Amino acid sequence: MQVRIYRPAQTTMQSGKGNSQAWVLEYEPIDAKKADPLMGWLGSSDMTQQIRLKFASKEEAVAYATRKGLEFEVIEPATKKPVPPKNYSDNFRFDKLEFGRF
Structure with a gap:
């Protein structure tokens, strides 16, 4: 299975760094989401899309993925200028x- 390891971005609604210090491991979707004919809700039979693991460091997340035999992709966070x-x-x-104002 393919997993993605990344550090989530800081939310746009606040200037704090809450929830952006931990590293997250998420499974890549296997099946596409389908619309339910009765309600119109999107759903999938892939239960791994609901799993989201948090780790204190990137090394812990990589060690977990290698221990479980998962193929992983590490996405480094962008540096802020x-x-x-x-x-x-x-x-x-x-x-x-100021030019242009008279």
């Missing part, structure tokens, strides 16, 4: 030059 801090008062500086 530091943004220089900005002050609100800089918007109203006297020496700030």
Whole structure:
């Protein structure tokens, strides 16, 4: 079975780093999801899509996958480019030059 090991991204709704420090192991879907004819809900007979394991480090997740004989793909998190801090008062500086406003 193929699994994916990654560190989830920080949520867009908050600036904190909660739930983004742990590494996650998820199984790749085997079957495509199908719409139920009566209710229209999506579902699948593949129960491994419901499994999501969390690990404290990438090494623990890789060790678990190799111990269970799983083929795995490690997705490294993207590095964030530091943004220089900005002050609100800089918007109203006297020496700030703006072209196009008369």
